[in-house]
Each structure stands twice: as structure tokens, then as C-alpha cells.
Amino acid sequence: MERANGLDKNHQLSLKELPYIIRWRDDRCKRCGKCTAVCPVKAIEPTIKIQRFVSSEGPVPAPVASKRIIQVVEQVTDINRYCTGCGACTLVCPNEAIEPELNPQNKFLHFKNKSGDSYKRGGRRNDPSLSTLDRLKFTRISMLTDPALDAGRHEFRIRTLLGRNLPPEQLPLKIKDRKLVIQKDEIFVPPVREIYPIMIGSMSVGALSPPMWEGIAMGITYLNEVEGMPVVMCSGEGGMPPRLLKSRFLKYFILQIASGYFGWDEIIHALPDMIEDPCAIEIKYGQGAKPGDGGLLMSYKVLKLIAKIRGVPMYVDLASPPTHQTKYSIEEAVAKMIQSMSMAWGFRVPVFPKISGTKTARAVLNNLARNPYAAALSIDGEDGGTGAAYNVSLDKMGHPIASNIRDCYLDLVRQGKQNELPLIAAGGVGKRGNLAANAAALIMLGASAVSIGKYIMQAAADCFGDEYNRCNLCNTGRCPRGITTQDPKLYRRLDPDKVAERVVDVFKSADTELRKIFAPMGRSTELPIGMSDGLSINDKAMAERLQIDYAC
């Protein structure tokens, strides 16, 4: 006798439990099999069904039942093969016969814990609501009291400084013949770079596929060398191709060191052969997407190239611990490490830490403000993205960037150090596509620069991911776009030249939009850092919290 649960399928999930339900149209499908082949998670499969047909021939109804075998595309209900909604099937279908549909009633998280294994994914916080950044408006417009600038014709200089600026009282200057001259060797003058205020944040070789990383790198090189826009990118943890380390292009890169120190053996060995200094060194202590958690590159992404760059064997999980294991206190973790990294490049390279957005950011900030070698503080808010993290970290942990950056800036103002220690804001910049507006808002709240990651993956390589948990397969190495995979069969889909072209498009267009924002405010020479009177928000509590105007 068959068991009851076999008959009524009581212990199987229904499609209603899954986050996306596949809508397949029998009448349009030509059974080419492209959709089932492309599906990164095998959520759909070709199968056969027995169908009962009732037909009648002749002038008098004479129904005859018959059975025939048909081929269908069917969605599976296995939680490990849930449809991620990426839509790769729709993309390849020649007849628009298939598409995933968001199922808002799903109980996906109730079940995505088989074998006690919590849900891990890539992407960012699954919260599609309007972020604070997207609620901020620019409401100070110069008009009749003084003319606004012409964004198209006026000369604008959109640049920022990365590095510690000495206060004027400490500059090694003296007056000679009514001119200021430098008193040599009087004092250490920290290195400061002039860069574009939107930078590409840390995404490693390894997390990204070779064509994606290469495409971004080519894009920023073009921006620097052809467009004259000093856009820089961060390597992420995992080093850089040795040939690039020894190239003249190194100056466009911020090298990241994180708790796994991956890639640093190669970097240190390349030091004597470097012909340029890197733009800066970022020490990663935290990440907005997964505060308090370390990094993880899954074994199946550790192929030959990655293993070589990182100096590890192939096919092993590469876990970066949540904290730097050799350090025991903020003095050690920050001061010693900043000095060590500074020393490696003869104090010619700015070194700064990156932390996740947190209530304790100000404590870190105040420590850095007293550290003469700290070049900046990068804060990554809760809407930051990642290649791999626990869903609980992504969705429920972290601090919004707007108030975090504002608090830190105002703390610096209280100490008179707002120009000494630049703040870099990240996490959700361009979440809804408003890259320039989000960047400008953060700058006017007090950031000197912003970092983007997820946005560039979406804009430059058509990443499917969004805040409805679409795709978000970065951690699995099965990225259907070829962005976050080391599988050549997948990454050959991605053309690095096209990525580079799109990176250039993105920055040129953001530059135009920044001018459109700054021009009516009459600003063209210096970045309006902390120009909070230019901002308003239509929520009183937020206005009060951010110390800006309320407008409705």
C-alpha cells in the first residue's frame, strides 16, 4: 500500500511557497530547450506528461477519450532549485513563452534552511522601499538673487581629495619675500590624491569574473587617460594580477587588505618592481552588507587564475575571518596596521580603513581623527552589496548610511577636523538608479566621496539582481550574466569591452548629472561637502535627525 504522503504530496512544497513562479505558455513554446539549458539553478526542466483528450468526429457528438504524451516545461518545487526570478529563461526564449513572476505571498525563508543550513546569497538588502538617500531633494536653487550656472557651458571641476589634509596651522610654511615657501623636512605631509568623487568600491578578482573585473579596469583607465576623469577602483580582497601590479595603471587602483590577507604575498613580492604607487590602500574591517562577518570565496570559484593571484591552492574555500586575527584592540587594529601599510610604500600612499555602518562609527572616527597617518574613513551602509553573505546579515544588520555619515561629519565639525579626515560613504548609492543624486546628497551631508559596487554591476553588466531577491546567486558561482563566476562557460557570455564602454557611459552621464545638481546651486569650483543647506527632506523626523531643512 502506498504511503499517504506519497499520495497527497503532503510533505512537498507547492509553487506558492516559492518566491518566483514560472509562467510558461504552452501555445508559444516551440520546445527548443534553451530556457531549461540556461537556467542557473535548474528550476525548470523539460518533462513529459500524459494528457487526456476527448475528441469527437462526425456530425453527431461521439466523444472519445484518448491519452497522448506531451512535452512541457515544468517548474520544480525543490527548495534547493527554487526559481530565483533571474529571467535568463525569458532572455533566451525565442517566442516569449516563459517568464518568472514574483510571488509576494511566498514563504521562501521559512524553508530555505534545509539541513540546518541558513540561507546565503549575494546581492544586497531585500528592501525595495524608498531609501533616505532617494528621499533627499536639492532645494536651494540660485535664481534672481544671483544667477545659477549653465551646467552645459560653465567650467566645472568635480574632484575630491583622498588623504589626510593637514590643518593650515601645521603646514610647514614660512614667508620669504612675501611668498609662502615650504620648510623642507620640517614635518610629515601626508599624501593626498585628487580623485573623482564617485569611486568603484571593493569587488575582488575572484568574486568577479575575469571579464567583469577587466572590463571595469579598462573602463576606469579610459576615463583617466582619455576623458581626464580620475576615477579609481578598489581591488577588493584578493590581490591583483601581478602584471597589473607592475604596470603604470596601478595608480588607478586602491589595494584592499582584509582579514584573509589574500593576494598580499603577491603584492609584497611585486613591490620592488612597481613603477607607480597605488592610489591608496584600504584596510577592510567591515562591510555594510554583512556587518561583523568575514568574507568567503567558495571553493568552486577558486580556479587556477584566482589561486595564483591569491597564493592559495585551487578548490578550497577561502574564508576571511570576521576580524583581523592578529589584532587585539582599536589601537592595534587601526594604528599599527595603518602605519605598517604606510611604511610599505614609504608613506607616499594614503591608507584608510573601511568599516560597516554602525552606531559605533563615531568611536572609530574619533580614534582616526587623532591618528596622523589615517587618510580617511570609509563607511559602508546597510544597503551595500556583497558576493556572499548570510541573508540575515544582509537583511537585518547594519546601519543606514545617511545618518551615519552625517553624525560623523558633524563630529568632525565639532572638532574642527572636517577637512582633515575625508569620509567616504557607501551602501545603496544608486540603488534606484539615481547615482548622481545619491552621491551629491551624501556629499552635501558631509561625505568627501562615495563608493559604488552593486550599481556598477547592474549598470555596466546588466546584473539581474534587485531588492526583490531576484537572482542574487553571486555566491554560487553560477551567475547567469557571467559577472560573479569563474566558470568559463558562464563568463564567456560577458564581453569585457562592452563592460568598459558602459563604465565610461555611467561616469560621463553621472558627471553631467552632478553638474545639473551643482549648477543651480551656483557651485562649480569645489565639491559642496557639508553644504547641508542645499538639502531638504519631506519628513520632519528625518530632517531633524540629519539637521537639514524639512520641505513639503
Added chain:
Amino acid sequence: MCRLSAITSSGYFSPMENILALETMKEGHDGSGLGIMMKDLGGEFEDLKEYPILSGICSETGFETVGKYMESHGFQVKHVWSPSITDVRGIQKRDYYFAKVYQYPESYLDKPMAEKEELLLRTRLALRKMGEADESIIVFSFYPDVLTLKEVGDPLELSRFFGLDNSPLKAKIIFAQGRQNTNYAINLYACHPFFIQGYASMTNGENTAFVPIREYLTSRGFPGYIGYNSDSEVFTHILHYLNRQLGFPLTYYKDVITPLKPEEIDMRGDREALALIKKSLRMLCIDGPNCVIGFIPDGTCFMVQDAKKLRPGVVGGVKGKYALMSEECGLDKAVPDRNRSDDIFPMKYEMVIVSPGAEEVKVWNELTG
């Protein structure tokens, strides 16, 4: 937009000259205020040059409070000047307009000037604070050989109100501003010129970078950097900060408020220092369409403006008398007998500097240094 009228001369002249120049520029000011600041005073102040003059306006109670405070802090009145007020329709008369000349407290007589300046500033701020809530005391300046008058109204009518047309009051440097009230409520502390420890300036144009500049100045830890009822007050304080506090030569004022691009800095002999100060003082870049006219303690006057200023100010005159005006018609009125072809409209890179005593006028170019 506010109208600015500054005259520097080797001889004493009446502030009426500034006011008549403002009258020619009348379409630009709306009668929301007049500020006059005189330096190197003549007439009854000529022999009192070393003594600080407290300029201000008080109610009856405020006047008493000032008297008591000054007396209790050891200041002795040497001389009192008050304008002879004539009632003019539309101008609301306040109780006391005064310029009181004081002898320093005894303990300060032999102190260096820097300490005296600190005392004067501290005293002015204390008086300001005491009278701020009920507006019983308004003090504009407290410094040797500098007198300030401010009131709400049309400049020409105010000159009748203060009796300046019949007054022997004269000076060698006089700055006057006819105010056009724009963003903020009419407040006498918002009226230019602004003054701090021998430095003064007046401005027209919107100061778009006001908030970050104000935050930077107020976080310098210097007690005098307060007020900011007008966004233009920061220009005076930047001047004071750079020239007095940091000891930078005057021309670096231009370098800081309207900084060069890096490739332009490379053309300068002092490029290394300039690159450093550009970064360190980034927050003081005014980045807005402003024309600033100012003087420093030695009597040097200057005009400087941002590249975005569409209507540049003008400087012209003859040896011994130069005028720095926001409009050409004001210059015509102030110094009619001059070679107009020598008039200077400072451009984006230029700073016009008139030496003390209106001896000579120089155009300093930021590109060449």
C-alpha cells in the same frame, strides 16, 4: 544686489562722498540698510588715534548697561561722539547712536597690541551678548581709529537722519554699503561692512558655500568667529584668519577663496606651498558670485571676486584718491576727474590692491603670483 562704495584717500573726506556714490547706484539697493565704516579718522578723532572706539546703538537701558560694564572693566571714557539726529520720515529712531572713545584699563596700558586686541574683541562680544536678546545693545566695532554707523533705511535719507551732510566727521578710508535685503530678515548685524580686529570687508553676491565655510570658521576655536546674520560676514573672518591668524600675505586671500586649478598652480613660483594651502583650506573656497572689497589694519584696500561674478566691480581714481565700487557710475561720482581708461575691472585671476594712503594701485595676478 547690494551696492558697495569704498574710497581710500591721502586726505580726509566726508562719508557723504560714499553716500552720493551709492545714490547713483540706487537701482541696486532697496533701502533695507546702510553701513558705514571709517578708518583713519579725522575731525574730532584725529588726536585720539591710539584709543579704541566703541561704535554701536543702544536703548536707554542698554546705554546704562554698557556704561556700567565698561566702567567695571576699567575702561575710561575719553570722548563721546553722537550723530546729530534729524527726524526723517520712514526711519525709526533708536535711543542712542554713539561712538565712544575709551582709554584702555590700566593693566593693559603697557600690553602689546595683540593682547589689547584680544581684550577689545572679548569686550565687544560680551556687550553683544548682553544686548542681543532684547536688542538693547548693538555693537559694531571696538577698535582704535575705526568708527561704524549702521541703520535701516535709504542711504541718502539716512545721511540726513545722521546729519552727515553737515557733520565735520571725516576719514581717509570709508566703506559704505547700500543693502538689498535678500535671503534673511532685516537685522543690523547683517549689514556690511563687517569688522574684526582691524580687518573689514563688504560683499555683494550670494554666498552659496556659506554653511560649510561658517562651520569651518566656527570650529577654528577663535571666539570672534560668531554672528553670521549675513552670509557675507564669513568673507571678513576668512580675511582675518588668513592674514592675522595664519600670517599669510594678503594676496593668498585670493588664492584661498578662489583657488587655482592644479595645472595653474604648477605655473606659480610658490607652487608647493600653494598646493598645500589649497588642500588645507579647501573649505574656505567661496565658489560663488561674490565681489569682496576689504581693508586690512595697515590701510591697504583691495577688491577681489570669483570668476562667477558676472558684473565685476571697478577700481579707479588718481594718486591720492581711489575708489572701489560695485558700479562704474559710483566711481564717476566719487572720482570724476580721472582717466577713465585707467579704470580696472578685476577679472577672474586678478586682485586689485590699493596701497595705504592711496599711493598706488596694483593689479596682482593669481596665475603669475
